[in-house]
Amino acid sequence: MKSIDTLLSRLRQRGLRITPQRRVILEFLVNEESHPTAEQVYQRVSSLMPDISRTTVYNTLRELSDLGELAPVQDLSQDGRRYDTSTEPHHHLYCVACHTIIDIHRDFEGMSLSPEEASGYQILSHQATFYGICPDCQSPASVATQAGWTVDPDALNSET
Amino acid sequence: MKSIDTLLSRLRQRGLRITPQRRVILEFLVNEESHPTAEQVYQRVSSLMPDISRTTVYNTLRELSDLGELAPVQDLSQDGRRYDTSTEPHHHLYCVACHTIIDIHRDFEGMSLSPEEASGYQILSHQATFYGICPDCQSPASVATQAGWTVDPDALNSET
DNA sequence: GTAGGTGCAAACAATTTGCACTCTT
DNA sequence: AAGAGTGCAAATTGTTTGCACCTAC
Numbered sequence: 025m026k027s028i029d030t031l032l033s034r035l036r037q038r039g040l041r042i043t044p045q046r047r048v049i050l051e052f053l054v055n056e057e058s059h060p061t062a063e064q065v066y067q068r069v070s071s072l073m074p075d076i077s078r079t080t081v082y083n084t085l086r087e088l089s090d091l092g093e094l095a096p097v098q099d100l101s102q103d104g105r106r107y108d109t110s111t112e113p114h115h116h117l118y119c120v121a122c123h124t125i126i127d128i129h130r131d132f133e134g135m136s137l138s139p140e141e142a143s144g145y146q147i148l149s150h151q152a153t154f155y156g157i158c159p160d161c162q163s164p165a166s167v168a169t170q171a172g173w174t175v176d177p178d179a180l181n182s183e184t
Numbered sequence: 185m186k187s188i189d190t191l192l193s194r195l196r197q198r199g200l201r202i203t204p205q206r207r208v209i210l211e212f213l214v215n216e217e218s219h220p221t222a223e224q225v226y227q228r229v230s231s232l233m234p235d236i237s238r239t240t241v242y243n244t245l246r247e248l249s250d251l252g253e254l255a256p257v258q259d260l261s262q263d264g265r266r267y268d269t270s271t272e273p274h275h276h277l278y279c280v281a282c283h284t285i286i287d288i289h290r291d292f293e294g295m296s297l298s299p300e301e302a303s304g305y306q307i308l309s310h311q312a313t314f315y316g317i318c319p320d321c322q323s324p325a326s327v328a329t330q331a332g333w334t335v336d337p338d339a340l341n342s343e344t
Numbered sequence: 345g346t347a348g349g350t351g352c353a354a355a356c357a358a359t360t361t362g363c364a365c366t367c368t369t
Numbered sequence: 370a371a372g373a374g375t376g377c378a379a380a381t382t383g384t385t386t387g388c389a390c391c392t393a394c
Contacts, residue, residue, distance in 0.1 A: 105384085145277055145319070153310065155310065238376090
């Protein structure tokens, strides 16, 4: 995400009002790279502004998303929609155990489709996701503490 | 997905019973390439077996998914979890207007991470998603009929 | 002053679960 | 016969909405 000031003026331009709630949400998001869910944003901002409501967090995230200042992340986990503060094209490294996502900001050459492969689709963008196990989750002790998660042993082979 | 018979014997091997409900669900899935949701599977199979319950469909899809015979699809749409009957590694071509997904069964060379980029992750697999607009959705009339969907004009530029 | 924003509670939608009954094995 | 599976209804979870009050502009 850009700086707070850039963002605030963008929102003003689009006719949105700068409320204290929106300000605190944006301040949290600006330096956040963890692809949080609405609930996670709510937890963090409500420690700074205890009376903020979930509704406001949900509404604000949806509005930012509609404006293109925030990108919904496709995610196999069940924890709800996650948001990406990086709206530039990039790729993801995803831990199948703890669902941590790391952004990969680089291009892969050759990652494009021939006209036949595109089946008439007008291609707008593309994104790669690398599935793996993060360093923290590679130690058995750590895996055991991933509440609700057991890593399928079959999944622990090398890349297919 | 493989043939019905292969699937049935696999399930038997794993100790699952072959009920009429599971049979009809599998028969539907075997030749399905549309990445359906549980609800869509339910709609289709309930036309063949009107008394089947959603619970059974949901349970069966989850079991097949746990067994690795079905893969959950990462999907930006809000229509619920979708299932991929192809469990081999492959890529996706996704229509942002109507959410149609087409499988792309080929490899992209160079789509791999250096050790530094992998940040200590043990990589298991990877998948690319190409976002675009399918032929049906490229005609304005068709776009207009996509209930609940408006394609953001900004999104209609060429690939970034 | 006024339209837009907030926050409560209620509505919704997708999925899971508890449980009595049924059917595959 | 025994235990897995089914299907109903109820519970859960993530998210949106209706609406009265509030506040940034």
